[in-house]
Every structure is written in C-alpha cells, then in structure tokens.
Amino acid sequence: MNGLTTTIHWLRARAENVIALLLLSMFVTFLLQILFRRVLGWSVGWTVEWVTIAWLWGILLGYAFVVKESEVIRLDIVYSAVSRPWRRAFDVFSGLVCAAIFIITMPAAVDYITFMAREKTAYLRWPFHLVFSIYVAFALSVIARSLFTAWRGFSGTGPHAAPSAESHDYD
Amino acid sequence: MTDPFTLAILLIVALTVTGLPVGLAVMSGSFLYMLFKGYDPSLATESLLQGLFNGYTLLAIPLFILAADIMNVGSLTDRLLRFCQALVGRFRGGLGQVNVVSSVIFSGMSGSAVADAVGMGKIIIGMMTKDGRYTKSYAAAITAATATIGPIIPPSIPMVLYALVSEQSVGFLFAAGLLPGLLMALSMGVMNWIIALRRDFPVDDTVPLRDLPRLTAEAVPALMLPVILLGGIYGGVMSPTEAAAVAALYALLVSVFFYRSVSVPQFYHALLGSARSTAAVGVLIAGALTFDYVIAREQLPKTIAAWMDTMDLTVLGFLLFVNILLLVLGCLLEGGVILLIIVPILLPAAAALGIDLVHFGVIVVVNSMIGLITPPYGLLLFITANITKEPVGRIIRDIVPFIVALLVALAIITLSEDFVLFLPRLMGYEG
Numbered sequence: 309m310n311g312l313t314t315t316i317h318w319l320r321a322r323a324e325n326v327i328a329l330l331l332l333s334m335f336v337t338f339l340l341q342i343l344f345r346r347v348l349g350w351s352v353g354w355t356v357e358w359v360t361i362a363w364l365w366g367i368l369l370g371y372a373f374v375v376k377e378s379e380v381i382r383l384d385i386v387y388s389a390v391s392r393p394w395r396r397a398f399d400v401f402s403g404l405v406c407a408a409i410f411i412i413t414m415p416a417a418v419d420y421i422t423f424m425a426r427e428k429t430a431y432l433r434w435p436f437h438l439v440f441s442i443y444v445a446f447a448l449s450v451i452a453r454s455l456f457t458a459w460r461g462f463s464g465t466g467p468h469a470a471p472s473a474e475s476h477d478y479d
Numbered sequence: 480m481t482d483p484f485t486l487a488i489l490l491i492v493a494l495t496v497t498g499l500p501v502g503l504a505v506m507s508g509s510f511l512y513m514l515f516k517g518y519d520p521s522l523a524t525e526s527l528l529q530g531l532f533n534g535y536t537l538l539a540i541p542l543f544i545l546a547a548d549i550m551n552v553g554s555l556t557d558r559l560l561r562f563c564q565a566l567v568g569r570f571r572g573g574l575g576q577v578n579v580v581s582s583v584i585f586s587g588m589s590g591s592a593v594a595d596a597v598g599m600g601k602i603i604i605g606m607m608t609k610d611g612r613y614t615k616s617y618a619a620a621i622t623a624a625t626a627t628i629g630p631i632i633p634p635s636i637p638m639v640l641y642a643l644v645s646e647q648s649v650g651f652l653f654a655a656g657l658l659p660g661l662l663m664a665l666s667m668g669v670m671n672w673i674i675a676l677r678r679d680f681p682v683d684d685t686v687p688l689r690d691l692p693r694l695t696a697e698a699v700p701a702l703m704l705p706v707i708l709l710g711g712i713y714g715g716v717m718s719p720t721e722a723a724a725v726a727a728l729y730a731l732l733v734s735v736f737f738y739r740s741v742s743v744p745q746f747y748h749a750l751l752g753s754a755r756s757t758a759a760v761g762v763l764i765a766g767a768l769t770f771d772y773v774i775a776r777e778q779l780p781k782t783i784a785a786w787m788d789t790m791d792l793t794v795l796g797f798l799l800f801v802n803i804l805l806l807v808l809g810c811l812l813e814g815g816v817i818l819l820i821i822v823p824i825l826l827p828a829a830a831a832l833g834i835d836l837v838h839f840g841v842i843v844v845v846n847s848m849i850g851l852i853t854p855p856y857g858l859l860l861f862i863t864a865n866i867t868k869e870p871v872g873r874i875i876r877d878i879v880p881f882i883v884a885l886l887v888a889l890a891i892i893t894l895s896e897d898f899v900l901f902l903p904r905l906m907g908y909e910g
Contacts, residue, residue: 338724370758398497420521
C-alpha cells in the first residue's frame, strides 16, 4: 500500500511538471507567433495548432491527474449544510450516477476518437486520434474518482475537502 | 416529466446540489439527454473536444491567469499600492479611496476579480487595519467589493467566457466594459466617502508631496501595462489572446529586471498554479460545450423565441427579469457557472428582443461579479475573510452599502445602452 501511495505521489508530481511545461510552451509559442506574424510578417499556422493542443491537453490531463478536490468548481451550499449521514448519501448518489454515465458513454467516445485516426491536423499533420486520446484518460479518471467518492460515502471515510476560493482566479 | 431535456436539467441540478463538480454534472446531464433521445453520445464528446480544440480565443484565459500570478509574486502590486496611497490617501477615508483607485488600475492589468482580491487584498487590508484605523471587517468588505471591477475594466476573463457563448467580439466587449467599470468605481468611492463621514474614519498620514515623483517613477513600469495592453489590442497590433501573452511577458520582465523579485521556483509555482486554475475552469468550459450541443439539438433558441412572442415582454421587463434572476443565482453560483451555463439559455431571448448582445454581455458580467460578493456563496467574501480571519457574517454587514452602490451602477448600465456602447461604437462597432 505504501509503495502504491509513493507511486501515485510520484506520478502526480510528474503530471504537475507536464501541465506547467504545457503552459510554458503555450506562453513561449504565443510570443514566437507575435514575433513571426507581427514583427517579421511571416504567416505561421503551427503556433495556433500547438497552443490549442497544449490547451486541450493541459485541461484534460490537469483535471485527471493534478487538480485537487479542493480546487474543483462545485456548489457546496447544500452539501456543507446537511448532516453527515446526508453527505454520505449525497456522495454515494453523485459518485455512482456520474461513474455510470461516463462508463456507459465510454465505448461511443472511444469509437469516435479511433474514427478520427483518418484525419490529421492542418499544419503539424498529427493524427486527430492521438490529439483527442487524452479524453480517454480524463474519462477514466472521472470514473475512478467518482467511484472513490461513492465508496467514501458508503464506507464513511470522510467528506470531500472544503473548497479554497483563492484557486478560482478566473472569476 | 418524461421529456429528456427536462430530465437532463433535473439531473444536472441534482448532481450539482449533491456536491459533484459542476462541470461533470453538466456533462453527465448532457450525456443522459443524448442517451434518452437515442442519439449517439459521442456527438456530445465531439462537441467538447472540437470546441476546446477550436477555442482559440479561450487561450487568453490561462495567459491572463498567469500574468496576474506573476504580478502578485513580483512586487508590482506593492508599488502600485504605494503610488495610489500617495495619490488619494490624503482624504478622509483615504485608504478606502486608495483601495478603489488601486482596484481600477489593477483591473487594467488583470482579468480576474479573484486574482485582484488575492493579489492586493493582503497588503491593502494590512495597511487599513494597522493601528486599528479601520475595522477588519470594513477593510475586508471594501477590498472584496472593489475587486469586482477587475473583470469589467479590460482585460477580462469573464468577458472571454461570454464571447465564447455569445459569439461576440472580445475586442468590442473589452471596450464596452471600460466606462461601466469606472462608473462602478465612482459609485463605490462615493459610498466610501459617505461612510467615512458617518463613521468618522480617521484622516490618514499623508505621503509628502515631494515623495510623489519618486513613487510615481517606481510605479511607471506597472502603470504602463494597461497602456500597452489596450494600445496593442485597439491599435490592431495584436489580438486579445496575444495581448494576454504580452501581459504575462511584460509582468515577468518588469518583475525580474526592474524590481528583481521573481525567482525560478516562484515562476514555476506561478506556472503550476495557473495551469491548475486553467484545468479547473477548463472542465467547466468542457461541460458548457457538451451542454451547448444539447441546447442546439433541442432547438432551444427557436422555442424560447416563440415563447417570448406569446409573453409580450418588453425589453425593459426582460432586462429587469434577467438582473433579478442573475442576482439571485449569483448568491449561489460562481461567475463562471453563470456565464457558461445560465447565460446561453437567456441569450436567444435577448437576441429575439433585439437587445444588443455586447450591451447584454456587460450587464450579465457585472451581475456575475456582484454575485461574487453576495452571501451566502461569494468567493470574494471567503477570500477576504480568510485574509482577515473575520467571520463572513461581519464582513457581510459592512459590504451591504457597497452592494447597494453597485446595484445603482448596474441600473445605470442596464438602462443606458448608449453609455455602455459609446466606446465600442467609437471603435467601429455597428450596434
């Protein structure tokens, strides 16, 4: 169990490195794009493509492996007002329903993504099924986390973390 | 009750209330709709993936978050506050006015109210409560209230979110926010002045006028950022998205070379923090994109337009309804949720009534920002409560007058399309 926890921590730290690097790469690519387009007057297309891929991956990968329970956007008002047995019931309900819906829709999503193998991105010529494959990791993580929430409610091993408002700096 | 759309909405509400992250609740509801309708659920997945992949304008969001994070790590914020204190700190309730003016300047550099409150909150609240000059709850209240200006004066992350759902130009939306943002500042400045007289707040130590040139010079690199941003966007040199990258670069360069205050680990920390926030709001956007598909499939715009015809609603009646609805919802939901999930349902009706959608955008963004300071769920209240360690209840009592001031500004913004659209029209907006 200890080995597993260490591995999970190690993996999360690497995922953190990756999303920080993705954001850095977006930042640098944008600056290059301004240089190419506005200063040198070249027309470039790969920059737009790379930043959108980094954005897509940053969100889905980041949500799957980095974002903590306290950072996600949720409505806590009812959840935090009800008694503990109710919270446990809430966790079981929301966890099971969400997991079930993502499990049921998973095959269709995989079909769509494999189908996209025949199309390539316009500039980098990357097959779309690779670009979109991160959705599978995202959905699997949603399923695992939802089942964990349901299990926590079922076994009574603690409610989810209180949200931290500071991390919501997009509002 | 067996209508799949109604069921989807009910499921979204049920999952949200029971504590599931809002983005996932919306996705679940959208998927359920697809399943019950017998549609291929991957169409909603496609809408999500293609929407994110083609959402070039949205890329301004991570970069504006990054820019604000860098400014807060570096001492840009610090210098700005000292400059504002020298400028307006000499009047009764002066630190309250410093709070208002610094929020206005900070608004021109960052696109987020939360980033403004986090960035300036600690320092300005510290300044105000030193020697017990102002109560902690008043300092917390005015800091939270003035932070709402952040996303009204450009740049603005919420305006980018609205641009996504309404297909309006980010540039015109940004321009439309400037005057309303200044109006909000004015209304809060007046309120602070009235309260300062009534509660007999102290006159603060004035910064000697001979220090003003030095403090101004120190703040100039920070003060230049809004000029570069707006000049760049409206001079046609760069797109709003590129401007976000330039803002981040500028904040980084100024912090590193001018103020010598950002280390490599701090920069990494800013990158990671911004990437986390991006992922959190990104999943909400992803949920909105799947819901978008459902709205289109359900032909909701048509249905609503037809319903509006039978209702015989006036423009004013509708806007009043929207304001009340959003203010109520704002007590419960955060801004991003309102803009991405609720507003798309209202947009077809606004369009059917012939309401200008840039004007409408400013109204809904101002509403969603007021929602950040209305109890019980107000992110900005939580942040300033956390800084001051005051109970939220006490801050709420002190923030009520500022909510009133903001509602007055909101009423003017709602009623006067010409006021809101003055700058966009000057820049060639035909609306």
